[in-house]
Amino acid sequence: MTASGDTEGGRGAGGGAHVRGAPRCIAIVGTYGSGKTTLLESILALTGATGRKGAVDQGTSVGDAGAEARAHGMGLEVNAARARFMDEDYVFLDCPGSVETAWEAEGPLAVADAVIVVAEADPSRTALLQPLLKTLDARGLPHLVFINKIDKSDGGPGEGRVRDLLEHLQPLSERPLLLRQVPIWENGIATGYVDLALERAFVYREHAPSEVVPVPDSLAARAEEARYQMLERLSDHDDHLMEELLEDIPPPRDEVFDTLGREMRDGLVVPVFLGSALHDHGIRRLMKALRHEAPDVGGVRARLGAGEGGTVVGVVKTWHTAHGGKLSLARVLSGTVKEGDTLVTADGRQHRVGGLYDMTGLQTAKRTSAGEGETVALARMEDVATGDVLASSPALANPARLMGDPPAPVYARVIVPADRKDEVKLSAALHKLVEEDPSVRVDHAEGGALLLGGQGEMHLKVAGERLSGRFGVRVDMYAAPVPYRETIRKAATARGRHKRQTGGHGQFGDVVVDVAPLPRGSGFVFAEKISGGVVPKQYFPAVEAGVKDALLKGPLGFPVVDLSVTLTDGSYHTVDSSEQAFRTAGRIAMQEALPDCAPVLLEPIMDVELFVPNTATARVTGIVTGRRGALMGYEPREGWPGWDVIRAQMPQAEIGDLILEVRSATQGCGSFAATPAHLAELSGREAERIVSAHAA
Secondary structure, eight states: OOOOOOOTTOOOTTOOOOOOOSOEEEEEEEOTTSOHHHHHHHHHHHHTSSSSOOOGGGTOOSSSOSHHHHHHTSOOSOEEEEEEETTEEEEEEEOOOSGGGGGGGHHHHHHOSEEEEEEESOGGGGGGGHHHHHHHHHHTOOEEEEEEOTTOSOSSOHHHHHHHHHHHHGGGOSSOEEEOEEEEEETTEEEEEEETTTTEEEEEETTEEEEEEOOOHHHHHHHHHHHHHHHHHHHTTOHHHHHHHHTTOOOOHHHHHHHHHHHHHTTSOEEEEEOBTTTTBTHHHHHHHHHHHOOOHHHHHHHHTOOOSSOEEEEEEEEEETTTEEEEEEEEEESOEETTOEEEOTTOOEEEOOOEEEEEBTEEEEESEEOTTOEEEEEOOTTOOTTBEEESSGGGOOSSBSSOOOOOOSEEEEEEESSGGGHHHHHHHHHHHHHHOTTSEEEEOGGGOEEEEESSHHHHHHHHHHHHHTTOOOEEEEEOOOOOEEEESSOEEEEEEEEEOOSSSOEEEEEEEEEEEOOTTOOEEEEEOOOTTSSOGGGHHHHHHHHHHHHTSOTTSSOBOSEEEEEEEEEOOTTTBOHHHHHHHHHHHHHHHGGGGOEEEEEEEEEEEEEEEGGGHHHHHHHHHHTTOEEEEEEEOTTOTTEEEEEEEEEGGGTTTHHHHHHHHTTTOOEEEEEEEEEEEEOHHHHHHHHHHHHO
């Protein structure tokens, strides 16, 4: 290897000229705490997009710009920022890293030309990246890995740390990881790197370009070995390069760079770079790799199957601002968008563009038009939702949606306005909240209460803060009720007689019913065995309605299921009988009969699948059994090396905050899916506790 005075990470003498094209859109993703937002700040400072580098812990970053993100010191929604590097334009989309807000990245990933995956230099945390890498592989998204915090000395012995990290990461990626740099270590701390494509060494300088130095003698053999391994990986998809390696012909530098760019754009390899976002180490080399090797918006159109020949725009994020109204962050996939244009969705709905803005965090700058590849905010698109595709004609609005449905909630709470007069206001605020974050779901709980569902405790806490801070509605949240039921164990017969004389026509209804248990899951069956017309036929429906009234709240206080009721006898009055009288009589009969039928509490049981790294399987199975769950077995998760699927049946009452324990046991990456299975009898102290609490 040789050393020369070339600038940091330059392509090298004779490198092929890069043709300037449409602005690129780059998504930045990674796990919570990996340093994504700090990387964005470093890029913005390097490119001169900001006057000075912001800091997350000081609340001065462009990313994590929302009030809730500032308060919690973590990314909670997508932030966009523009930058210009070597005469080319970029928009970076900083995506939150928490598993609870992971769906925020769906829109940005759909329209991004390439993705930077920020990984920590800590092998013990690599499993957290697997869901993200699976998503990128499934979508065929070109991406590279930036191993951040390489300057830290707490990751083990320096020499083997990167190789150990890659050994942990590679099984998680369907595509080969291609190490592009070998770190230079001094006393266990990375002080620079050898660029394997350039064959040059660089020493980091604090907040300044790295300095070119000779390759250390102690590292020359390792660098040669790593470079050959890189070329071998590249030659798997390049016959000419393979021939050169077999014949010991050093490939020209231009050929190496052309192959690197082509194979990244085609999704054949995942380049791996090193650095420290905090100290601006390795950032210029990362930006040059994006400039030369990342694809442009044409790759996005091909990936999505988007139409061409007109204007096509994909909406990736929605905000409701206090003064500017609704803003829809969108990428122009083809054509040009101007203020006042009318765009349509695939179903023909028309939407007028009320304005265009560049976004830097939550700051906006007005503009009049945006061309192909631009990422801008569209103003006042009231009926447009995150994920919509808009176009100059319905035929071009392809695909109709950029993303699928949000994940099912794993954590839910009943939500009520702190001030009852805000009930109407709450409905409008929830509509805006769900527009901003479609992974929040609003349903109705038992008894009609509003149920707010999401991906975890922090997710719903932030939702509550947004309702208060952005939309002016303070709310209280409570544990969601469990839909307990009750049934009967034995049969009984009872009479219900309703007689009232109030002057003029009175009320009279008289019925006898037989009540009997049915097998679990049978529901409710009503029949009649009346002879001699003792109860006229026209009153049968009224009796059934009265019976159903009584079943809404049985002796234990819950709806009653799985029983049959047969009308067997009764009497009527030609003047005073009515449908209402017989409905009341039917209810009275049931209220008399049910306490004699040995009522028993039923609790809902759920089929649960838990998805966890196999290192946490034992801990999670212990959590399941500790929550009255019945283990049905576990097996390797298909297509997920190092993960298991645990199958169990658990009471719904035990699932309310299950996700909190599962995430705690799995470094935050475990999850589960639950579906109703059946109702099971519950007796003893637990049943007594539930009945008493419900009555109170």
